[in-house]
Amino acid sequence: MSDKPAIYGGKPVCEHLLPLAGAAVDDNDIQAVTEVLRGGRLGCGETVQRFERAVAEYVGARYAVALSSGAAGLHVALMSAAVGHEEEVITSPLTHPATANCILYQGGIHTFADINSATFNINPGAVASKISSRTEALIPVHFAGNPCDLDALHKLARDNNLIVIEDAAHALGGEYDGKKIGALSDLTVFSFSDPQHCYTGEGGVVTTNSEELYEWMMIFRENGLVSNPRKLTRNEGPWRVEMQDRGYNYRMTEMQAALGIAQLARAEEFIERRTAIAEMYNQVLAGHPAVLLPEQNPRGRSTWHYFLLALRLEHIKASRSDIFHALRAENVEVGVHYLPVFLHPYYLWIGHPDVCTLEGSLCPRAEELYQCLLTLPLYPAMTDRDVQDVITAVIRVLNYYML
Structure with missing residues (x-):
């Protein structure tokens, strides 16, 4: 030549x-989705729950919440962390806009900390220089799947009483110190949208070890609605559903979850x-x-x-x-x-x-x-x-x- x-x-x-x-889609993936289509239940149901359990088990977290996209996951994670108006969140500039957009959705202040030129990941030293009295959370990004310096970031979070939400859209299956990413910080957000290596078409999952954060995310995913009789303000019967907070329709479908289960196995x-x-x-x-x-x-x-x-x-x-x-x-x-x-x-x-x-x-x-x-x-x-x-x-x- x-x-x-x-x-x-x-x-x-x-x-x-x-x-x-x-995307690497095979006959098993197609069969899994076909079985759900033939089953009749297409909205968020038992298959989504199975997918959530599979992701939680895979990464070693106690809880997982499946959502319509990774962007929705970032938003719900920030909502569950109670980050709101005029509160500051520090993140990397070298990322998809969705990473910072979730801060805007909450009326927060986005502050960008520069990267490490050698790793292309966020520089903990730059993060430290940006922390102020208004800072409430950090959203580090595992850029291209390369784990960032979690030890340094977690220390900054402990010293300044900050919550850490990992943007692990690129990092499902990644590890830090021999442990899977997904159970190392307060919240971790994964994407299953094209072109992630595990694929649901569009979709996301947030993992956490906190029962409180998990329960808030479930409410925010479901339009802010609560149906659990133990958590209703007034239990007048099994038909009662209450909107207890502002939420969104961020639910994943059964078809997406079925594909996700099959993909996660690989x-x-x-x-x-x-x-x-x-x-x-x-x-x-x-x-x-x-x-x-x-x-x-x-x-x-x-x-x-x-x-x-x-x-x-x-x-x-x-x-x-x-x-x-x-x-x-x-x-x-x-x-x-x-x-x-x-x-x-x-x-x-x-x-x-x-x-x-x-x-x-x-x-x-x-x-x-x-x-x-x-x-x-x-x-x-x-x-x-x-x-x-x-x-x-x-x-x-x-x-x-x-x-």
Whole structure:
């Protein structure tokens, strides 16, 4: 094959487009959903309860609440923690906007702490510098499935009486100090939406060891309604249902839960395959002078939700955009995760002084990293040949542009 990139007339490495992500759905998954459809009960019911128990058991938590999405999970977690108007929550800027949106839903104040340039995760030192008398909670993000420094964050939380809500959307099955993520903090939020490695179409789960937090989440998920006779303000009969707080319809369907149960049974298989793919990438790309790869937490087990690389633009005569389009021309779909949350137009428009700065950079390391980030395809259905094709395309493009 010619060394000339496809964007300049060479033959593309991949004959057909290799997607960035893909769900691994098999016949067992389809059968599980079909059985629920034939059973007649489609709304939130016994299958959802079985899914909740399965997730709780998998991560080692006492309780799990299944919801319509990971975003709903973040919102319900923050509601159950009683974080509200004018109260401050610190989180990472390098994440999906849903991580910070839940703070807005509660009328709270979002404050972003910068990242560690080596790991791409939130920097506990930056978090410490942002804590104020109004701070009530921390939402650390296990970015791309790489566990963040929970020990340091938990110490900050203890010292300042803060609640910790882990955004583990990327980290189902991840570990910290040999323990599964999901029972280590006050609340942990998982996503089962596309393109997570365990999949329910759309969906989320929040885990906790606190019975009180669990019971509040169940109320908030169910439109604020209570039907348990022991908790009614007035028990006039089995028909009575009371709205005792403001809630939302965040319920998961039986079909989603059935798919989730089937997928969760393969969670370890999915992580093993993702890890094997990441190792193949690392073996070749870790030593390339034009690439910087994130350091993995030595005390953690990553789920390798994404394979991220940062371009060392000082070593190539091209921009991130050039590399992006050149890889697309090789029929390799790549992405960029993520635009720092505070740079989204809405966050600029709302004009909070911690968000819409007039001078300087709010989180300079996150902003600098964003300018050179790329995400490569990584999902269990990829073959070894697919992985080698991606590596070939990346090396081909980078070497062409090397100074």
